[in-house]
Amino acid sequence: MLASVLESDIESVVKGADKVDYFVIGSGTAGVTSALELAKGGFNVVIIEAGPFITANHVGTSPFRSQPEIVPKIHGLVKYETAWVPEESFNCRDTNPYVSNNTAWSLVGGRTVFWGGCAPRFIDSDFDHWPFNYKEFAPYYDEAEEMIHVSGTAPTRPPFIRSDWQTLAMERLNRSGFKAMHAPVSVDTNNVANGYISQGFDSSVARLLRSGRLVQFGEKQGVSLVANTCVTKIDGENGKVTKLHLLQPSDGKRYEITPKNVILACGGIQSTRLVMSSGLEKDNDVVGKYIGDHIFVQGLMRLKKPLGLPLYILIHATQKMPFQVQIQGSFEADWYSPYHSTVWLDHQSNGLNVLFYCFGIATVEKNNRVALLEDMGCKRGGASNYCVIYDRSEQDKLLIKQMMDSMPEIAKQLDAEVIRIQENPPGSALHEIGGLRMGDDPNTSITDQYGRFWRYKNLYAADSSTWRNQGAANPYLTITACALRMARKLVAEKRASLSVSS
Ligand SMILES: Cc1cc2nc3c(=O)[nH]c(=O)nc-3n(C[C@H](O)[C@H](O)[C@H](O)COP(=O)(O)OP(=O)(O)OC[C@H]3O[C@@H](n4cnc5c(N)ncnc54)[C@H](O)[C@@H]3O)c2cc1C
Numbered sequence: 379m380l381a382s383v384l385e386s387d388i389e390s391v392v393k394g395a396d397k398v399d400y401f402v403i404g405s406g407t408a409g410v411t412s413a414l415e416l417a418k419g420g421f422n423v424v425i426i427e428a429g430p431f432i433t434a435n436h437v438g439t440s441p442f443r444s445q446p447e448i449v450p451k452i453h454g455l456v457k458y459e460t461a462w463v464p465e466e467s468f469n470c471r472d473t474n475p476y477v478s479n480n481t482a483w484s485l486v487g488g489r490t491v492f493w494g495g496c497a498p499r500f501i502d503s504d505f506d507h508w509p510f511n512y513k514e515f516a517p518y519y520d521e522a523e524e525m526i527h528v529s530g531t532a533p534t535r536p537p538f539i540r541s542d543w544q545t546l547a548m549e550r551l552n553r554s555g556f557k558a559m560h561a562p563v564s565v566d567t568n569n570v571a572n573g574y575i576s577q578g579f580d581s582s583v584a585r586l587l588r589s590g591r592l593v594q595f596g597e598k599q600g601v602s603l604v605a606n607t608c609v610t611k612i613d614g615e616n617g618k619v620t621k622l623h624l625l626q627p628s629d630g631k632r633y634e635i636t637p638k639n640v641i642l643a644c645g646g647i648q649s650t651r652l653v654m655s656s657g658l659e660k661d662n663d664v665v666g667k668y669i670g671d672h673i674f675v676q677g678l679m680r681l682k683k684p685l686g687l688p689l690y691i692l693i694h695a696t697q698k699m700p701f702q703v704q705i706q707g708s709f710e711a712d713w714y715s716p717y718h719s720t721v722w723l724d725h726q727s728n729g730l731n732v733l734f735y736c737f738g739i740a741t742v743e744k745n746n747r748v749a750l751l752e753d754m755g756c757k758r759g760g761a762s763n764y765c766v767i768y769d770r771s772e773q774d775k776l777l778i779k780q781m782m783d784s785m786p787e788i789a790k791q792l793d794a795e796v797i798r799i800q801e802n803p804p805g806s807a808l809h810e811i812g813g814l815r816m817g818d819d820p821n822t823s824i825t826d827q828y829g830r831f832w833r834y835k836n837l838y839a840a841d842s843s844t845w846r847n848q849g850a851a852n853p854y855l856t857i858t859a860c861a862l863r864m865a866r867k868l869v870a871e872k873r874a875s876l877s878v879s880s
Contacts, residue, residue, distance in 0.1 A: 381431050384587070386595035386602040388626065388633060391424055394596055395635045398424050400868075401622060402641045403609045403652070406488025407854060408841035409643030410582035411522075411861035413601045417591045419869030423601045425586075426624065428608040428761065429456055429484035434587055436491055438565075439578025444724050450717040453492065456485040460647070462671075462766040462805030468749070480805045481716070484761065486605050487583030488645060489808070490854075492716070495579055496692065496704055497528045497564040497855040503697055504739075504849030509818050509827035518859035518866075526580035526858060529567040530560035538563040541687035547705075548691055550791040557694040561704060564854070607633075608760070612640065612656040612837070619658075619837045627760075639836045641829075642814075643861070646842040650748050650813025651764045653824075658834065664824055666748040668815050669766055670848065672807035673701070673738035673774055675781045677799035678712055679789045681730045688725035689732065693788070695850035700739040701781050702850035703788060707732030712798075716808065732794055736781045737807060741771040742847045748813055768804040809853045811845040828867045829860070840864055 391398070399421035402413045413423045432455060433440060442448045459478030483489050499519050502512040523531050530537035537544075537560035544560065551558035564580040577584065586592055586601065593600035606628055613621035619640050624633040642649040650666055659665035685708045693703040708729035711718075746768045770778075778801050789796045817823025820832035829844050831837040840861040842853055849856075 380434075381605065384592065384603060385431065385605050386424070388604050388607055388624065391595050391602065391604055392633045392635055395637065397596075398422050398638065400424075400639045400641055401426060401635065401637045402643055402840075404488060404643035404645065404648070404841070405486050405582060405586070405603065406643060406645060406841070407490050407526075407582045407858045408645075408861045409488070409641070410586045411525075411858050412641055412643060412840045412865040414586065414589050414591055415862055415865030416868060417599070417601045419865070419872065420599065421869075421872070422599055424595065425601060425603050426607050426609055426622075427486050427603065427605045429486060429488075429605065431486040431583075431605050432456060433487070433491060433583065435584045436493075436579035436581035438495065439581070439584070446718055453483070453717045457481050457483050458762055460762055460764070460766075460805075462768050462803065464769050465745070465767050468765065468767045478762075479803065480766075482645070482648070482761070486603065487581050490580070490582040493854060494852075495564045496561055496852045497523070497526065497580075498562050498692060498694065498702065498851040500849035500851050500856055501695065504847070504851075507846045509816060515859065515863070518863045519855065522855055522859040522862055523562075525585075525862075526564045526855070527566040527568075527577065528562045528564050528855065531562050534568075536567045538565050538567055539688050539690045541689065543685050543687040544689050544691065547689060547792055551691070551693060551788065554787065554791050556788065556791075557696060558691050559694060561690040561692040561706075563690065609652065612652065612658060614656075614658050614834050614837070617833060617835055619834050637836070639838070641838045641840050642843070643840040646810040646813060646845075647748060647764070647766065648761060649839050649841055649843040651750070651761070653814060654748060654750055655752070655763070658837075659824060662824065664815060664822060666813050667744045667746070668742050668812040668846070669746045669748060669768065670740055670742050670811045671768070671805050672809045672848070672850070673740050673770075673778055673781070674802040674807040675736040675738065675778065675785075675799065676714060676802055677734050677736075677785055678797055679707075679732040679734060679785075679792065679794035680797045681708060681732060681792070681794045683793070684708060684728050684730060686727045695739070699784070700777065700850060702737050702852075703784075704735045705732060705788070705792070706734070709733065732792065734785065734788070736785070737809065737850050737852065738774075738777045738781050739848065739850050740777075741773050742812065743769070743771060745769070746812075766805060766810075770804065809842075809848065811842045811848050811853070814839045814843040815846050816844040817846070829864045838864060838868075
């Protein structure tokens with residue numbers, strides 16, 4: 379029902395495709411941020427989203443947030459299986475290398491409907507191998523933080539957790555050499571007053587709906603949304619993308635569109651998979667390679683006595699300590715699952731459990747790559763039809779040990795002890811990068827620094843598929859700021875061309 383008001387009909391979009399300046403594939407933060415910025419710059423934009431519209435808001439800002447029975451069922455509506463496997467088992471014919479061990483999500487809003495909200499920046503040195511530096515990028519961070527309400531990073535956005543215990547714990551950690559700060563959580567902490575109602579967690583779907591730029595196709599200039607429609611293939615010829623092939627899985631109907639411009643925002647791995655399965659860069663030695671994810675160490679501390687107050691601290695990475703730690707408590711719950719990502723909002727004053735998640739900077743290896751299953755004579759079908767082949771480097775193994783060894787000291791500063799700690803497998807951090815890496819040299823990269831393909835002048839990637847490496851910080855804020863930067867560049871180019879022609 380709501381869909382009939384918010385979504386546009388695919389058939390009218392196909393008929394009027396010549397009036398669309400940009401087709402954006404995917405409605406997560408990369409897609410919606412770039413679509414809204416392009417619309418603000420005067421372009422007509424259509425977002426094509428494979429998944430359904432299920433909610434207008436992040437689950438943490440919905441009445442379901444404290445419902446541990448319901449939230450996993452909502453995930454169940456829109457998640458699908460994928461796989462990250464080591465080279466050894468991928469090559470082994472005796473075992474099935476394609477057994478799913480990883481999850482992906484497909485819905486209007488993408489993962490932004492479920493994400494945990496932790497939104498720190500990368501540090502200067504994280505940009506050492508990027509074609510631009512921190513200083514140049516910082517204004518986009520400022521804007522993105524304002525747009526997604528990152529709390530605690532400006533005087534106008536107070537920290538999410540404001541307890542004496544939080545202050546004390548940060549002081550203790552800082553005294554013992556850790557760089558502790560209020561966790562920068564993307565939750566609107568402005569007071570509800572004078573007609574203002576806090577907007578809760580950032581989610582791209584809520585941002586799109588609130589923007590006032592969502593229109594039904596043909597109504598007026600803005601962003602239109604076509605949901606439940608998958609882009610199955612992109613054709614390219616003579617340095618241009620020439621056709622998008624679309625499928626509506628519900629009825630098997632297929633459509634074709636001749637686009638002016640296309641922006642990939644399918645999530646790092648899916649943008650790469652779509653390029654590869656379309657054969658767009660088939661003789662390119664770089665495509666699909668240099669895939670990465672954070673090293674993810676997760677654990678549980680037990681407090682000596684209840685805090686009575688909530689705690690959510692982030693320990694920043696430094697060049698000497700190339701990993702970040704999120705510390706949240708206190709709870710009666712004793713483990714984090716991605717299907718309960720917002721459970722921690724309900725701090726329990728009697729709880730003795732403090733959860734921690736450490737994200738370490740993995741080395742970036744060319745051989746860590748996306749493999750298409752159809753090339754292997756094996757078919758899982760659709761978006762799941764790939765496998766990431768990934769092996770940890772020796773340096774990664776040393777870092778895992780450093781991460782694990784640091785935790786007892788951190789626990790000591792909180793009057794707690796570590797009672798469980800584990801390394802989660804590659805892919806499980808859900809912070810994937812690479813596959814379509816950017817660079818200054820077309821021989822060793824797929825896109826330029828703005829995500830524009832060297833070989834296809836009307837094709838762009840807005841998500842983390844272009845990243846050459848990542849810092850220890852969670853990626854959402856940097857994805858959002860990169861998408862903003864890319865769209866600004868396209869709008870500036872349009873303005874420049876208009877002023878030349880006038
Ligand atoms: C439970 C959970 C907790 C997380 N916590 C954090 C956190 O605290 N901090 C942080 O920074 N990050 C976190 N993340 C990761 C973060 O959510 C993602 O990095 C980010 O949202 C990715 O945004 P995106 O726009 O690139 O892709 P996505 O959000 O994945 O959106 C891509 C969209 O593209 C669509 N799509 C894909 N292929 C096609 C196609 N062929 N045709 C049409 N549509 C297509 C998909 O259906 C999807 O909706 C978390 C993720 C999860 C799941």
